[in-house]
Amino acid sequence: MLPQRGFRRAVVTGGAGFLGSHLCEELLARGTQVVCLDSFLTGGPGNVAHLAERYPSSQFRMVRCDITDFVHVPGDVDLVLHFASPASPIDYLQLPIETLKVGAIGTLHALGLAKEKGARFLLASTSEVYGDPQVHPQPEDYWGHVNPVGPRGVYDEAKRYGEAMTTAYRTTHDVDTAIVRIFNTYGPRMRPHDGRAIPTFIRQALAGEDITVAGDGMQTRSVCYVDDLVRGILALAGSGHPGPVNVGNPHEMTVKQIAEDVVAATGSRSQVRFVERPVDDPQVRRPDTTLARTLLGWEPAVPWQQGLASTVAFFSGLRQAA
Template sequence: MTSIDDARRAPARTGRVVVTGGAGFLGSHLCTELVARGWEVVCLDNFLTGSPANVAHLMGDERFQLVRCDVTDFIHVPGAVDLVLHFASPASPVDYLQLPIHTLKVGSIGTGHALGLAMEKGARFLIASTSEVYGDPQEHPQREDYWGHVNPIGPRGVYDEAKRYAEALTTAYRTTHGVDTAIVRIFNTYGPRMRPFDGRAIPTFIRQALAGEPLTVAGDGSQTRSVCYVDDLVRGILALADSGEAGPVNIGNPSERTVLEIAQDVVAATGSRSRIDFIERPVDDPTVRRPDTTKAQELLGWAPEVQWQEGLARTVAWFRQELATSA
């Protein structure tokens, strides 16, 4: 099995890559890894949910360029481009509930602009889709041929449908214009550079535990999630980008745990004495969520390697340092 370090020693290819949303949580990790592999990286971000601080460590590298850009307006990148990774989008519930129209525009107009750039440059294009396209699934685990169970007019619909439309548009550019495209469906991911107040379970639990506050678990906590450490996710995304496969391909951890178990593990990992409080469950909150990763294993030779306890310890350590610095 190839590790990130192995891939760095022998990258399959390099060139010039555009990463939209490159200053966000996932985008910044992609930029870091691509630079490490020898790519020239153009990072586009409007900093609505991302931050220049996430890529500050790359600013002195001549292979990295940060450009303030809203993909819903226009994308212009002079020179050759070999790969476009489209990761621009509000992605946490807090963000897309506050920015519903922008979320829909990024998934539609922004995806069209990113695809247009790839077509203009003759570049391979990969879009970050999401497990949210499966909605509150009635099939478990979720395979890529499952069409989903989505409420298009519910509060989560702006994100779900933006990504479903983006997948359809990506497919249309492939079949109509011959653009070399790929679709990755990302399942719950965690790791350093998540925002403490982004509303997702793991950063929320860690922030609450480190502050000695009660951990707020939605419902009775029996709903399940699979959580993948960000290094594993990046490795899977880049394997798909380099493969020539069209997808969609699920990338996520096939191990499943309840939200309550995640909260309990966070309490243990932080050494906190926080109690767990139960709050009302959000509308359309998925009951189960776990990827079938057979395609990723067979087509890409990919499987997650970082164990939950190890990844959680790394993430807690990062949050502890960040919160201490900000304080």
């Protein structure tokens, strides 16, 4: 297991998004000052409003900006976490150019900030770089099976380009970089209508609607609770290892099983209804987490039923507040 180091001041791009907001929260809890950058294209200020109320401006700053424009952050920074990007299929299908720009120009600017500050840089990549994989489970040395001109290509290739740019800055400019490949993650602060399976199923179940499962539901996913994921990301950031490193839950479930578990967790009478499967939807998805376990000492700890209950409670609260 690699030794860990702490950070005094971090910049989180996309810090008002689902994952970014949880990262900001955990960094602050560990005593790190945080500058949160977000354009609010898919994230929202409500995700970090409690942090602005809880911490003084010297500890937490929320700055509305677009990382595809030039960004200047005054003062010292020793960690840059680049999480700005549409991440759900609905978002990147509606925002294809913005997705490509933040993966290319946004990554360039975030790397430039890290280079300027002499900071550690961590790129939020994705299991989507493996595409519809022909190797299962997916290890980090698998190059993937991606359709660059399919509907998901804008996201997949933006992240693959971001990995190449991050590697180039490491080899050319000696920037201290890391790449984390994030597998399916769930938890509080997901948007009910973001198109991903778990929030969609929970929203439908709480409303008493049919649960719409794509295809026959036998395609598999490995879902990781957000608290576990954040631990893994920060373990990689603190390790000095360049990655890429898979962070996700190696336990595999069918999408149909996820839907049935959501129905049970919500106490809903909703029925599962099968709908047409999206183009290039992966048949299998499960990380080989050997590197994360051996290098970082990381494994997911939150059981699926416990994480699902917390997520259902969050969505129930949204419905009651509406």
